[in-house]
Amino acid sequence: QAFxxxxxxxxxxxxxxxxxxxxKLDEINNARIDLxxxxxxxxxxxDQSLEAELFKRDCNQAENWMxxxxxxxxxxxxxxxxxxxxxIKKHEDFDKAISIQEAK
Numbered sequence: 778q779a780f781x782x783x784x785x786x787x788x789x790x791x792x793x794x795x796x797x798x799x800x801k802l803d804e805i806n807n808a809r810i811d812l813x814x815x816x817x818x819x820x821x822x823x824d825q826s827l828e829a830e831l832f833k834r835d836c837n838q839a840e841n842w843m844x845x846x847x848x849x850x851x852x853x854x855x856x857x858x859x860x861x862x863x864x865i866k867k868h869e870d871f872d873k874a875i876s877i878q879e880a881k
Contacts, residue, residue: 780805835881842878846871 784802788795849871 838881839878846874 781802784798787798788802792798849867
């Protein structure tokens, strides 16, 4: 800002190099605009990368969670000591765990 103010001051003071000063001020202003656009474009890319990494992390967590519970679902045999009430309780606990995981 101080640079722009000094350039404008020189222009208002009818400096002998007014055309060059005006041209340089325009070039600096255009370069600043281009830099800000490039900065915003880079920020957008970084934000998208962050979202992708967070999504991959959540997918890995869900996959690990599902793998840990896969043994419960693939068990074809029922232990002789398990009665119907305990199996129903295990199933309800499993449903609760699924609901909690979906909420995440």
